[in-house]
């Protein structure tokens with residue numbers, strides 16, 4: 643199978659897995675907010691004007707929405723999984739939600755604050771520049787984006803690559819695919835090149851709770 647067909651299938655599968663499997667007990671299993679994530683969301687909120695609207699892209703079940711609303715900001719949630727969005731809407735009936743993929747966002751000059759938490763591992767290398775470009779376009783000048791990049795051991799990455807190639811899958815280094823799912827773990831230098839290419843500037847970077855955390859700004 644050629645790589646672009648395979649990636650399309652992986653993406654469909656990710657949507658299916660969140661709709662049919664992970665949404666069942668996502669909040670019970672993953673509803674807790676880790677300290678580093680909390681710290682970065684707090685920082686994002688403190689850098690955004692009171693009363694503004696935060697875009698939570700790939701929002702899942704809206705885990706951070708109480709924090710955002712208690713912090714005096716409104717929120718809009720987008721995700722490609724309608725079941726995850728349904729759970730978010732049930733917990734926060736007043737919050738607007740939309741089924742929009744990270745790759746399909748067309749917001750322009752709309753937000754002082756955007757967050758994309760624990761989701762970029764679903765984005766293949768081919769789409770990183772597109773997604774970061776979508777964030778950059780959606781931000782207002784002077785606005786901030788907080789996003790995370792999941793961390794994996796180099797030995798695990800190499801083993802995942804070896805096993806996937808053995809199975810004949812058209813993977814590149816950094817991709818995990820042999821369990822039927824899909825995750826991509828880019829090197830930090832590569833992430834930082836994509837950030838720079840999208841015209842955004844890194845203002846803070848930190849590792850914690852299994853992720854690299856980036857706070858970036860649009861001039």
Ligand SMILES: C[S@@+](CC[C@H](N)C(=O)[O-])C[C@H]1O[C@@H](n2cnc3c(N)ncnc32)[C@H](O)[C@@H]1O
Pocket residue numbers: 656657660699700701702703704705720721722723726742743744745758759760761764765
């Ligand atoms: C691990 S959950 C994180 C959800 C939420 N941000 C949180 O921190 O709890 C990953 C979310 O990303 C969504 N997702 C995965 N790939 C996506 C894509 N290409 N576009 C939009 N959403 C995506 C999934 O449907 C899922 O809701």
